[in-house]
Amino acid sequence: MRCSRWTRSRKMRRSFFSLMMVLACAPQESPSETPKAPETAGSATVVGTVDGQQITAAELQNRVDAQVAQFRVAGRKVTATFEQNTRRAIFQFLVDQELVAQEGQRQGLAITDEELDQAIATFKDRFGSPAGFVKYLKTIQRTETEWREDHRSRLLRDRVLNKMVGEMVVEDKEVRAHFDKQPDRFLEKEQVRAAQILIPFEGATGPHGRLKAPHSATAISKETKAKTLKEALRIKAKASRPGVGFGQLARTEGKDHRAAAGGDLGWFPRGRQPKSVEDAIFAAKKDQVVGPIKSQFGYHILKLIDRRPEGKKSFEDVQQELHDELLRRKRGRARRGALSTLRAKAKIDIFDTSLKPNESQPTLPSVKKRP
Incomplete structure (x- = not known):
């Protein structure tokens, strides 16, 4: 070499x-x-x-x-x-x-x-x-x-x-002692895991589907909103059909950078997503598809994958992280x-x-x- x-x-x-x-x-x-x-x-x-x-x-x-x-x-x-x-x-x-x-x-x-x-x-x-x-x-x-x-x-x-x-x-006993010394660190708020199909307003995404800074509502024309909503309703209808895989649909219809991963948003508590999206997904039932939900980025079609109640992570959950x-x-x-x-x-x-x-x-x- x-x-x-x-x-x-x-x-x-x-x-x-x-x-x-x-x-x-x-x-x-x-x-x-x-x-x-x-x-x-x-x-x-x-x-x-x-x-x-x-x-x-x-x-x-x-x-x-x-x-x-x-x-x-x-x-x-x-x-x-x-x-x-x-x-x-x-x-x-x-x-x-x-x-x-x-x-x-x-x-x-x-x-x-x-x-x-x-x-x-x-x-x-x-x-x-x-x-x-x-x-x-x-x-x-x-x-x-x-x-x-x-x-x-x-x-x-x-x-x-x-x-x-x-x-x-790092010995196991060191990790355990580190965990025991900070009991409040691993308290968790209620979290959900969701997937989305985003149909963005024109100009809301940059290279590779990355979301740009929030759009001003007044900067988006009525025609653009109507066109985007029409497309979102079309996709929502497909997502609601029996036997249709939401993840696969997200890969083919989603327009943001998460589409390649089936639209998976991962786990998140309140405060991480646009307020309208957050309210809709936290109110949904497991496996329910909701939307279209409008945000400053466009229209979101959402599926609730799972929910985790408020609680505390166990030692086993965080052992590797602490190590x-x-x-x-x-x-x-x-x-x-x-x-x-x-x-x-x-x-x-x-x-x-x-x-x-x-x-x-x-x-x-x-x-x-x-x-």
């Missing part, structure tokens, strides 16, 4: 900033020497080194600019203090990224092009279309080539740290410990005094992005 030479990534997708926020408020290892003034290497200003590998001011500032822009797009207030904390946290991320890369080289670990291609294909599928991925790249201010190397870096980070921490084990949750926590602590070990062994020089670790700086707020 082909294997590309690993080069230090310039930015990472949202996973890098999730880690960065943790680093922003966590105690850090001290640099090996007293901070100095920034140095220069050729035409580049060097703000720090990790065992001799340079981190440049340009690389750092590019990342900071992109991250601050994302905060502003999200409506966050960006103060000078906030930007400096962001800059310091991103610098610490770059240090850790270099430490992981060097450890990967020592252990002979790398991400092959084939592995990278497979991981990227899976990631892109989550956007539904090439245009969605292009929009994502614009949001994070990265070219596809840059982002590809970012992704390689993330995969390498996982591989190196997972090898360092080894296998994590996985505890495993993630345990692995996260171990990975943070592994990073601390790498920092302690490395010679880290910081030439820009404003980047010196600040143990008291606050956690930076997150920006939620797709996917």
Whole structure:
């Protein structure tokens, strides 16, 4: 298999900033020497080194600019203090990224092009279309080539740290204790499982049948409403015939992204669906077909598949979920410990005094992005 030479990534997708926020408020290892003034290497200003590998001011500032822009797009207030904390946290991320890369080289670990291609294909599928991925790249201010190397870096980070921490084990008694400590967490409201056939108003769905933002009722003409209702009544008549499978009908007649799954909406409590849809399906009897029900998206034909009364999930219902949750926590602590070990062994020089670790700086707020 082909294997590309690993080069230090310039930015990472949202996973890098999730880690960065943790680093922003966590105690850090001290640099090996007293901070100095920034140095220069050729035409580049060097703000720090990790065992001799340079981190440049340009690389750092590019990342900071992109991250601050994302905060502003999200409506966050960006103060000078906030930007400096962001800059310091991103610098610490770059240090850790270099430490992981060097450890990967020592252990002979790398991400092959084939592995990278497979991981990227899976990631892109989550956007539904090439245009969605292009929009994502614009949001994070990265070219596809840059982002590809970012992704390689993330995969390498996982591989190196997972090898360092080894296998994590969560005992059954730990899971049980975790369940017993939070008795109110698993209380559930009444839920229903339903399927639908949606006949949307024109323009209510985007690529792959994904619903767009709710339509204004006044924006839909009487002619459009009448045409859509006529089609809905036709399909409702078919759905009401004996022996007709609702799921198969949803696959052939449904116009939203759930049609391919037989219109299955899964389990949901009140408050998850448009009010008109919710009222109709919660009032229905098991296996009853109701509708057409008008919402801001169009007309819905609904079938109640099952109903779950209000109650509490049993330990057996949530055992796997809690096990996985505890495993993630345990692995996260171990990975943070592994990073601390790498920092302690490395010679880290910081030439820009404003980047010196600040143990008291606050956690930076997150920006939620797709996917």
